Amino acid sequence: MELNQTRKDVKEENISQHNTIEGTNNFFNKHNKRGGWTTLPFILGSMLTLTMTAGGWIGNLIVYFITKYNIKSIDATQIFNVVVGCMSFFPIAGAILSDSFYGSFAVIAVFSFVSLLGVTLMTLTASFPSLRPPPCTNKLLPCESPSKLQYGVLYTILGLACIGIGGTRFTIGTMGADQYEDSNSVGIYFNWYFFVYYAGTVISTTAIIYVQDNVSWTVGFAICVVCNTIGVILFLSGKNFYRRIKPKGSPFTSIARVIIAAVRKRKVSSRNQGYNYDINDKSTTIPSDSFRFLNHGALKIESDGLKTRSWSLSTVQEVEDLKTLIKIMPLWSSSVMLSGLVGMFNNFIILQALTMDRHLGGSKFRIPASSFLSLDTLATSISIFILDRLIFPMWKKLTGWSLTPLQQIGLGHVLNALGLVASALVEARRLHVARDHHMVGLSTGAPTIVPISALWLMVPLTIMGISQAFLFPGQISLYYQEFPTSLRSTSTAMISLLVAVGFYLSTAITGLIRNSTSWLKDDLNDGRLDIVFWVLTVIGVVNFGYFLVCAMMFKHKLDKQDQNLDNVSSS
Structure with a gap:
């Protein structure tokens, strides 16, 4: 009995040691795995x-x-x-x-x-x-x-x-x-x-x-x-x-391949020619009729041999991806002007703050002029949280449907115009105070402080921040949903490209207004920045009309799929 008990103890000890070693190995394997939290x-x-x-x-x-x-x-x-x-x-x-x-x-x-x-x-x-x-x-x-x-x-x-x-x-x-x-x-x-x-x-x-x-x-x-x-x-x-x-490899390479291949094969007839399909693409759908010139890039001719991709041959999927990108570009372009207006708004807000009383009440603490833009950021972040957690769920519960990305972007356009209106009204008030205190024509370039609180700038900044809460998530959602799958990793970078083109555009608009009018002066008290804001408002309203036209003409991926199903069922 003692021998059996000893054997049992040894067996249990070996099992325990084995489990310990195995657990240790699993622990290190788990923690040696790269990535994760x-x-x-x-x-x-x-x-x-x-x-x-x-x-x-x-x-x-x-x-x-x-x-x-x-x-x-x-x-x-x-x-x-x-x-x-x-x-x-x-x-x-x-x-x-x-x-x-x-x-x-x-x-x-x-x-x-x-x-x-x-x-x-x-x-x-x-x-x-x-x-x-x-x-x-x-x-x-x-x-x-x-x-x-x-x-x-x-x-x-x-x-x-x-x-x-x-x-x-x-x-x-x-x-x-x-x-x-x-x-x-x-x-x-x-x-x-x-x-x-x-x-x-x-x-x-x-x-x-x-x-x-x-x-x-x-x-x-x-x-x-x-x-x-x-x-x-x-x-x-x-x-x-x-x-x-x-x-x-960059997805932009496939875009360039489609364009170059289509140009090289522009004289090749599509009759009696087959199309080059991706190995992983099991569908044999004929390329769409839109932008038919690009279909030449996917034509497979005898000189292509066994190649599936080259600078003279692309796949049908690559052609269709480029077409999708072209179709969404008008909507994207409608946000370029919007980005330019936001850039000019931010710049002029700083110039306004430099000429206003930035003290808090009667204290000696003075808010830095550039720090006023943080109110815009705070309004955006708070609004995104409230919209996502409260407004949007409540809206869906009451109406039974959710706001689409296009509808969110449209609301952002409207709020952007309202923010520019508020800026024009604040600037008109600031100029009125400057004239009452005879502060016009006193400076050679350095800002002249007008006795009006810079906290008035909180109104347009808050409105513009809320508009960004609609625009930013709406644009990301739209581009991520509608961009080709191969371009989804770079779809969010299109927001950055919007900012870049928009700020260059704002530079051009600022220069045009400055050279053709007397509204923009280095000393704002000598100019009419309020009129500039009204001009920007008009530009924003016209751009909103352009956005509505692009939105009405735009076909979502889902719409195109439904159309294909309707064609199949009717045939």
């Missing part, structure tokens, strides 16, 4: 600090130009528009580089170092007076403009910062989503992503800008350097935990 602190931590860096240096750039480089106010807004446009173009370049050649990790690592270099050099411009023109001390004399060398140094620094920040902004978001395998986790991740993005923007446009305005520009930019450094360290610290997605 382990990467969240590294991704979001670097995202937060890099967003604070971007907001800290670009959020107060107009004021920095005016106060430290003696650049005229309208010129400062135009330079700022070009900077934001460039910064919004680079996410497209970053997406192409990461998808086609190097992968997200390498692109983010390189561009974050470029951002660090640019922000560091920007700090040097604030530290060394020789890099800037002398301060404007005598208001009776014109201020000295920057030299060509000083402009060259400034533009080089801005270029580095734009490349660095633009190359990391959306690429890091895509890389974070690649760490998860199920759609539910991706959805949760994006919720945290946007929360961190808005949090970083608000912190930078309030705390960091306050330091720049009230403590020191050098200290303010140095904080951005520290944030960027922390972001780089956090991102690189997660190197062993990230799931790496190998570059699969």
Whole structure:
């Protein structure tokens, strides 16, 4: 009996040891697996600090130009528009580089170092007076403009910062989503992503800008350097935990292939010719009749041999993807002007704030002019939460249907126009107070403070923030749903492209108004910014009409599928 008991104890001990070893192996295998929620602190931590860096240096750039480089106010807004446009173009370049050649990790690592270099050099411009023109001390004399060398140094620094920040902004978001395998986790991740993005923007446009305005520009930019450094360290610290997605090639290559193949085969007759289908595409649907010229790109002729893809041959699916992209471009273009109006609104709000009383009540605390734009961001984030959790569910419960992305974008257009109307009314009131206090024609360029509270700007800023709460999610949903599957990974980058083109457009409109009218003056008290806002309102209303035409002519993917089913059933 004792022998049997001993054997039983040994057997149980061996089983226990085996289970322990197996459990240990499972533990290490589980934790050695790349990706997942382990990467969240590294991704979001670097995202937060890099967003604070971007907001800290670009959020107060107009004021920095005016106060430290003696650049005229309208010129400062135009330079700022070009900077934001460039910064919004680079996410497209970053997406192409990461998808086609190097992968997200390498692109983010390189561009974050470029951002660090640019922000560091920007700090040097604030530290060394020789890099800037002398301060404007005598208001009776014109201020000295920057030299060509000083402009060259400034533009080089801005270029580095734009490349660095633009190359990391959306690429890091895509890389974070690649760490998860199920759609539910991706959805949760994006919720945290946007929360961190808005949090970083608000912190930078309030705390960091306050330091720049009230403590020191050098200290303010140095904080951005520290944030960027922390972001780089956090991102690189997660190197062993990230799931790496190998570059699969840019979808834009297939678009170029379709166009080139269609041009090369433009004289080839489609009679007695077959079409080239993707190996994974089991359907044999004949290419649609719309934009039939592009169908030549998928014609398979004898000279193609056994090739399935080349610069002379594309697939039917690639042709149809390009057609889908072409069909949605009018809707996309209707948002370009809207983005330009938002850019001009943001710039003029800062100029208005510089000429208004920014003190809170009777206290000595003065709100930085650029920090007023954080009210827009707060209104957007709060509105998105209220709409998603309260308004939209209540609307669906009462009516039985949900607002479509197009309807959300349409409401955003309307609210955008109302925000411009509110801006015109506030500016008219400000000019009225300036005239009552005889403050017209007193300045040679520096802002003249009018005794009217800048808190009036909260009204148009709140309305514009709510409009963005409709526009931003609506545009992302529309593009993600309607873009070809092969382009879904870059569909959200179209928002960035909208901002880029819109800010370049706002530069052109500002220059046109400035050169053809007397409404835009460096001293707003001598101009008629209220009329400019009314002109922008009219442009917004006309653009809304263009949007309605595009929306009525647009056919959703679902509509086209239903039409195909109707054709089949009727035949």
